[in-house]
Amino acid sequence: MTSIPISDKTLGVNFTDANEATILVWAPEAESMDLILHHQQQAVPLTRIDYGYWSLETPLLQPGDRYLFRINGKNEFPDPASLSQPDGVHGASEALRLTDFEWDDQAWTNPKLDDYIFYEIHTGTFTNEGTFEALEQKLDYLHELGITAIELMPLAQFPGTRNWGYDGVFPYAVQHSYGGAHGLQRLVNACHQRQIAVVLDVVYNHLGPEGNYLGQFGPYINPKYYTPWGGAINFDDAWSDGVRQFVIENVLMWFRDFHIDALRLDAVHALKDFGPVHILQDIRRCTDELMAQTGQRHYLIAELDLNDNKYIAPLEKGGYGLDAQWIDEFHHALRVTAGGERTGYYTDFEGISHLAKAYTDAFVFSGQFSNHRKRFFGTRVDDNPGQQFIVFSQNHDQIGNRMLGERSSQLMSFEMQKTMAAAVILSPFLPFLFMGEEWSEPHPFLYFADHSDPELTQAVRQGRKKEFAAFHAIGEAPDPFSLESYALSKPQWELLTQTPHQQMFQYYKKLIALRKTQPALRHLNRRQLSVKVYAEAETLI
Amino acid sequence: MTSIPISDKTLGVNFTDANEATILVWAPEAESMDLILHHQQQAVPLTRIDYGYWSLETPLLQPGDRYLFRINGKNEFPDPASLSQPDGVHGASEALRLTDFEWDDQAWTNPKLDDYIFYEIHTGTFTNEGTFEALEQKLDYLHELGITAIELMPLAQFPGTRNWGYDGVFPYAVQHSYGGAHGLQRLVNACHQRQIAVVLDVVYNHLGPEGNYLGQFGPYINPKYYTPWGGAINFDDAWSDGVRQFVIENVLMWFRDFHIDALRLDAVHALKDFGPVHILQDIRRCTDELMAQTGQRHYLIAELDLNDNKYIAPLEKGGYGLDAQWIDEFHHALRVTAGGERTGYYTDFEGISHLAKAYTDAFVFSGQFSNHRKRFFGTRVDDNPGQQFIVFSQNHDQIGNRMLGERSSQLMSFEMQKTMAAAVILSPFLPFLFMGEEWSEPHPFLYFADHSDPELTQAVRQGRKKEFAAFHAIGEAPDPFSLESYALSKPQWELLTQTPHQQMFQYYKKLIALRKTQPALRHLNRRQLSVKVYAEAETLI
Structure with missing residues (x-):
C-alpha cells in the first residue's frame, strides 16, 4: 500500500x-x-x-x-x-x-476505556428538531444521568431525510440536515467541555443502496464476496489500495479533525479481506501513528458476530488490534433469562446458565455447537479483560429489528426492566444504554428510511417481511417509509417528569453512580469474578 | 469442531x-x-x-x-x-x-525437506500403460537421475479416462484406472525401498464439474465466496464442521494409510475461511498429532499465489504452519530472463533484476505495486529459509496452460534449457522438475479431459479459449477432449538413448549430483547468499 x-x-x-x-x-x-x-x-x-x-x-x-x-x-x-x-x-x-473550527477542548483527555458508560443516540429522533444543536441542549441532562460517552449512530450523508444511518453513501460527509460537519465539531467540543466522550458509529462493510456514486470512480465493491447488503467493500482485489486509503483516511479524519474519541465499526465480520494485512490491522496501525503524533487516545470498537479472539488481540500477536467489541450474546442470554421469546437467533440461548456463562466467559459460545448457526462456534477469551466487551439490554438493532420495534418497556414489567438495567450497569463489562431506556420510554424505535426509488422502497419492505418470518412474527409490519414510523420513534421527553418514568431515571442514575464509586465494580478483572447459579430460584450471585 | x-x-x-x-x-x-x-x-x-x-x-x-x-x-x-x-x-x-496392505518400508525415514528434489509425474501419461505398476518400472531410472521425491498429480477419481486430476470428485478414492488404492500403496512401498519420497497433489479448494454427488449429502460448497472454479469449499458457514472433518481425515488418510511423505495442497489461496481457526491451521495441528503418534515426518506444501508470509509461519506466531510453498514468481522471472514472452501474468516481470530478487528475497513482489494485479502486492520473507520455497523452470501448469502446451524444449535453445536447469537445481531453494524435462522431451504436455456431458465439454473449450486471449495466443487450441491431445502428452522414453536427449539427461544427473555433494549448495541459508547482477552482460553471480 x-x-x-x-x-x-x-x-x-x-x-x-x-x-x-x-x-x-x-x-x-x-x-x-x-x-x-x-x-x-x-x-x-x-x-x-x-x-x-x-x-x-x-x-x-x-x-x-x-x-x-x-x-x-x-x-x-x-x-x-x-x-x-x-x-x-x-x-x-x-x-x-x-x-x-476553533476548538475549545484543550483540557479534555479521553478517559480510559474502563470508565466508558455508553449512551446510544440516533440524532434525528433523539430530539424534536433532530439536530446536533438540539442534542447539545440535552448534554446537561446526560451529564446528570452519569453516562460518560455518547455513541452517535452513523452520520454519513444518507438518501432522503430519515434513516438509521446505515444507508450512508458519503462516508466523509456529515448528514446535512443534522447540522453538517461544523455542527458535529461544535457538538463534540461541547461534549468534551462536559467530560463526555463521543463515539461515532461508522460503516465500512457496505454502501447504501441509493445515491452511491463511488462505483463510478473505481472498484469500491468486490463482487467475489457476499454480504447481506450486496457485494463487499473491496479490501483485497484489484485496485483495493485506493479503497483501503479511502477507509483509513476516513478513520483518521474523525479522530483528528472531529476530535471523535472512539469509533464503533459496524459489522466488522463483513469486512472481507484475505490480504496479508487485514484492513483492521492497517486501521489500528495508522490510528496508533496518529495517537503518537497528537498525544490523544482514540479507541477502535467493533460490532462483531464471530466470537473470534483475534479481532481484539494485539497486532504483535497476529491480532487485529481492536480495543473492544460488542457482545450481543450477553443481550440474548439476558433477554431469554428475563422471559423474552426464543425464536430466531434466540433459539440458541438458554436462560440463566447462559447469562452466567456470559458473566464469566464473555462469549456464551466459546466452542460449543450452535443449533442456529449449525456449526461449532466461538473461541475462548480468558485473557481479555472486561473492558474489551460492551454489553446492553437494548440497542437500536435489538429494538428496531423487531417487527413492532418494541423497547423492553413494552415487553417486560417495570421490575424486570430494573433488574436488566442492574445486570448491565453493574456487569464486569462496559455498559451501554439506548436513548430513553433510562426513563422506560414506551415509544418504539422502528426501522425507518426514505428512498426516492419506488422499486427500492418495495424491495426493502419485502426484505423486512422475510426477516420477520424467522421470528414467527404475526401481523403487519409498520411501513418504514411512513412519516408516522419516524415520528413514533422519537422518545417522549415530557414523560421524564412523570410517574413511573422519573423513578426509573432516578434508579438508572443511582446504578451509574454506584458503578462509578464502588471499586469492586470498576475493576474489570473477570478472573476475580465468581458467579453462582441458583437455577431453581433463577438467581445469580 | x-x-x-x-x-x-x-x-x-x-x-x-x-x-x-x-x-x-x-x-x-x-x-x-x-x-x-x-x-x-x-x-x-x-x-x-x-x-x-x-x-x-x-x-x-x-x-x-x-x-x-x-x-x-x-x-x-x-x-x-x-x-x-x-x-x-x-x-x-x-x-x-x-x-x-502389508508394508515393507519400516526402514524408510522421510528425509529433511532440505534434501527434497522433486520430480512431477502425471501417472496417466508418464508411461504408455498409464498405471502405478508401469510407473514403478521407472523408479530405478529416477533413482539414477538422482531426484529424491516424486510428486504425483492428483489421483482422486475423476470423470472419464483422461484428466490432469484437478476435476476429481472422490477425494478418498484413488483413480481406478491407475491401479486404485492398493496400487498406490504398492507404489509408495516401492519408492521408499529406493529411498524416494512420495508427494501427493491434493485439491481441497473445489470439486470437479462432473460426477460430484457430495452436494447431495451436505453443503460442501459455500456460495458466499467466489473461486475461478465455482463456489468455494465450505470451511466457515453452516455445517462447515462436517466438511472440515472430511478434508482433515483425508489428509490424515494419505499420511497414515498410504505412507505419503508430503502433500502438495493445490491453490490454497482459494481456501476461503474467515473462521477463527483457518482450515490450514487445523490440518497442521492434526498432522502434528499424527506425527507425534507415529514418529514419522510428513510435510505440508502449498501452491500459493498470495506472497503472504503467514501461510508458512508457525502456528504459535499466528501463522498457518505450512512447511513450504511454491514460488511461481521465480519461474516467471526465469522465463522472462531466458527471453520468453511477456504477455498475461508475465507483464509484471522484468528480466534479470527480478530473477536476482527471487534469489535473494524468494518473492519478487514483496510489497511493490503490481501492474498485472493492480495493487501493491506481497510481504517480505526474510526470516524464512530456502527450504520453505520450491522452484521450477517448468511444471504441469506452466506448460499445459499454454495454448499449445510447449515445454521449454520447444521454446528455448538447448543451451538455454541447460542454463535454466542450472538456475533451478543449483538454487538456494528446493528444485522441482517436470517429467521428461531431463531429456529435453519435445512432446507438449497439453490440457486434456474426458467428460460425458457435451454441454460441459463445450463450456471447457470456451473457457480455455478465453484464458488464452489474455496471452494473445494466435491460432486454434488443440481439442482437450481428443485422444490425440492425450497421446501427444506422453513423453517419448525412446528418445532417452538418442542425441541430444541422452546428453541432457547426463547434464541433469550431474547437476543433481553437484547439488547433493556440495555443502554450499545444500546449505539453504539465503542470508549467506550474495547475488550480483551484471545487467549489461545479463549475468548473475
Missing part, C-alpha cells in the same frame, strides 16, 4: 493556508477527470498521478462553493470524499475547510 | 478386526439414510447420531462389495468418502480394507 498520510486528510478537497484548493480524486480506470465548478459553469482538468489518483491545485474553488467531478468528459458526479452534500446524495458537493 | 480422530479413518466404510463394516456418513439435513448393498439388492438403515452424522455397524458389507447410500428413501448415490470407484464416478462404490 502507498503510505497513508497521518497528519492531514488528502482525499477530496482540502485547502492550503493560502486558501488554494488541493484536490485529490481516486479513479484508477478513468481516462480523464475534470473539476466542475458548479456555479461558474467552469471545468478544470485534473492531472493523472500514480496509482490511479488525479490531482489539482486551484484557487478557483473556495470554501462554500459547490462542485462536481466529470469523468471521461461525460457524466458529472459528486465527490466520493465530499464533506458536505447540502442538496442531498444526488446533488453537488460543497467544499469545506474543516480546519476553520 | 468435533475432535478429529487421528489414528483411524472414521468416514465412509471401515472394517473392524472381526471384519464388521463400521459405516459413517455425514448428511446433516437428510431425513433418512440407507446402505444399499448393490448385488444383494438389500437396504440397511443407518442411525442418525450427533452433528449430522449417520452410523451403522454391519457384517453384511464385506471388502470388495459394491454399495450405495440412499437418501430420504429416494435416490441412491456413491459414498462421498468412497475408497474405490471401479465403474467410474457415476457408479457404485467398492468397499476396501486399506489396512490389508
Whole structure:
C-alpha cells in the first residue's frame, strides 16, 4: 500500500493556508477527470498521478462553493470524499475547510476505556428538531444521568431525510440536515467541555443502496464476496489500495479533525479481506501513528458476530488490534433469562446458565455447537479483560429489528426492566444504554428510511417481511417509509417528569453512580469474578 | 469442531478386526439414510447420531462389495468418502480394507525437506500403460537421475479416462484406472525401498464439474465466496464442521494409510475461511498429532499465489504452519530472463533484476505495486529459509496452460534449457522438475479431459479459449477432449538413448549430483547468499 498520510486528510478537497484548493480524486480506470465548478459553469482538468489518483491545485474553488467531478468528459458526479452534500446524495458537493473550527477542548483527555458508560443516540429522533444543536441542549441532562460517552449512530450523508444511518453513501460527509460537519465539531467540543466522550458509529462493510456514486470512480465493491447488503467493500482485489486509503483516511479524519474519541465499526465480520494485512490491522496501525503524533487516545470498537479472539488481540500477536467489541450474546442470554421469546437467533440461548456463562466467559459460545448457526462456534477469551466487551439490554438493532420495534418497556414489567438495567450497569463489562431506556420510554424505535426509488422502497419492505418470518412474527409490519414510523420513534421527553418514568431515571442514575464509586465494580478483572447459579430460584450471585 | 480422530479413518466404510463394516456418513439435513448393498439388492438403515452424522455397524458389507447410500428413501448415490470407484464416478462404490496392505518400508525415514528434489509425474501419461505398476518400472531410472521425491498429480477419481486430476470428485478414492488404492500403496512401498519420497497433489479448494454427488449429502460448497472454479469449499458457514472433518481425515488418510511423505495442497489461496481457526491451521495441528503418534515426518506444501508470509509461519506466531510453498514468481522471472514472452501474468516481470530478487528475497513482489494485479502486492520473507520455497523452470501448469502446451524444449535453445536447469537445481531453494524435462522431451504436455456431458465439454473449450486471449495466443487450441491431445502428452522414453536427449539427461544427473555433494549448495541459508547482477552482460553471480 502507498503510505497513508497521518497528519492531514488528502482525499477530496482540502485547502492550503493560502486558501488554494488541493484536490485529490481516486479513479484508477478513468481516462480523464475534470473539476466542475458548479456555479461558474467552469471545468478544470485534473492531472493523472500514480496509482490511479488525479490531482489539482486551484484557487478557483473556495470554501462554500459547490462542485462536481466529470469523468471521461461525460457524466458529472459528486465527490466520493465530499464533506458536505447540502442538496442531498444526488446533488453537488460543497467544499469545506474543516480546519476553520476553533476548538475549545484543550483540557479534555479521553478517559480510559474502563470508565466508558455508553449512551446510544440516533440524532434525528433523539430530539424534536433532530439536530446536533438540539442534542447539545440535552448534554446537561446526560451529564446528570452519569453516562460518560455518547455513541452517535452513523452520520454519513444518507438518501432522503430519515434513516438509521446505515444507508450512508458519503462516508466523509456529515448528514446535512443534522447540522453538517461544523455542527458535529461544535457538538463534540461541547461534549468534551462536559467530560463526555463521543463515539461515532461508522460503516465500512457496505454502501447504501441509493445515491452511491463511488462505483463510478473505481472498484469500491468486490463482487467475489457476499454480504447481506450486496457485494463487499473491496479490501483485497484489484485496485483495493485506493479503497483501503479511502477507509483509513476516513478513520483518521474523525479522530483528528472531529476530535471523535472512539469509533464503533459496524459489522466488522463483513469486512472481507484475505490480504496479508487485514484492513483492521492497517486501521489500528495508522490510528496508533496518529495517537503518537497528537498525544490523544482514540479507541477502535467493533460490532462483531464471530466470537473470534483475534479481532481484539494485539497486532504483535497476529491480532487485529481492536480495543473492544460488542457482545450481543450477553443481550440474548439476558433477554431469554428475563422471559423474552426464543425464536430466531434466540433459539440458541438458554436462560440463566447462559447469562452466567456470559458473566464469566464473555462469549456464551466459546466452542460449543450452535443449533442456529449449525456449526461449532466461538473461541475462548480468558485473557481479555472486561473492558474489551460492551454489553446492553437494548440497542437500536435489538429494538428496531423487531417487527413492532418494541423497547423492553413494552415487553417486560417495570421490575424486570430494573433488574436488566442492574445486570448491565453493574456487569464486569462496559455498559451501554439506548436513548430513553433510562426513563422506560414506551415509544418504539422502528426501522425507518426514505428512498426516492419506488422499486427500492418495495424491495426493502419485502426484505423486512422475510426477516420477520424467522421470528414467527404475526401481523403487519409498520411501513418504514411512513412519516408516522419516524415520528413514533422519537422518545417522549415530557414523560421524564412523570410517574413511573422519573423513578426509573432516578434508579438508572443511582446504578451509574454506584458503578462509578464502588471499586469492586470498576475493576474489570473477570478472573476475580465468581458467579453462582441458583437455577431453581433463577438467581445469580 | 468435533475432535478429529487421528489414528483411524472414521468416514465412509471401515472394517473392524472381526471384519464388521463400521459405516459413517455425514448428511446433516437428510431425513433418512440407507446402505444399499448393490448385488444383494438389500437396504440397511443407518442411525442418525450427533452433528449430522449417520452410523451403522454391519457384517453384511464385506471388502470388495459394491454399495450405495440412499437418501430420504429416494435416490441412491456413491459414498462421498468412497475408497474405490471401479465403474467410474457415476457408479457404485467398492468397499476396501486399506489396512490389508502389508508394508515393507519400516526402514524408510522421510528425509529433511532440505534434501527434497522433486520430480512431477502425471501417472496417466508418464508411461504408455498409464498405471502405478508401469510407473514403478521407472523408479530405478529416477533413482539414477538422482531426484529424491516424486510428486504425483492428483489421483482422486475423476470423470472419464483422461484428466490432469484437478476435476476429481472422490477425494478418498484413488483413480481406478491407475491401479486404485492398493496400487498406490504398492507404489509408495516401492519408492521408499529406493529411498524416494512420495508427494501427493491434493485439491481441497473445489470439486470437479462432473460426477460430484457430495452436494447431495451436505453443503460442501459455500456460495458466499467466489473461486475461478465455482463456489468455494465450505470451511466457515453452516455445517462447515462436517466438511472440515472430511478434508482433515483425508489428509490424515494419505499420511497414515498410504505412507505419503508430503502433500502438495493445490491453490490454497482459494481456501476461503474467515473462521477463527483457518482450515490450514487445523490440518497442521492434526498432522502434528499424527506425527507425534507415529514418529514419522510428513510435510505440508502449498501452491500459493498470495506472497503472504503467514501461510508458512508457525502456528504459535499466528501463522498457518505450512512447511513450504511454491514460488511461481521465480519461474516467471526465469522465463522472462531466458527471453520468453511477456504477455498475461508475465507483464509484471522484468528480466534479470527480478530473477536476482527471487534469489535473494524468494518473492519478487514483496510489497511493490503490481501492474498485472493492480495493487501493491506481497510481504517480505526474510526470516524464512530456502527450504520453505520450491522452484521450477517448468511444471504441469506452466506448460499445459499454454495454448499449445510447449515445454521449454520447444521454446528455448538447448543451451538455454541447460542454463535454466542450472538456475533451478543449483538454487538456494528446493528444485522441482517436470517429467521428461531431463531429456529435453519435445512432446507438449497439453490440457486434456474426458467428460460425458457435451454441454460441459463445450463450456471447457470456451473457457480455455478465453484464458488464452489474455496471452494473445494466435491460432486454434488443440481439442482437450481428443485422444490425440492425450497421446501427444506422453513423453517419448525412446528418445532417452538418442542425441541430444541422452546428453541432457547426463547434464541433469550431474547437476543433481553437484547439488547433493556440495555443502554450499545444500546449505539453504539465503542470508549467506550474495547475488550480483551484471545487467549489461545479463549475468548473475
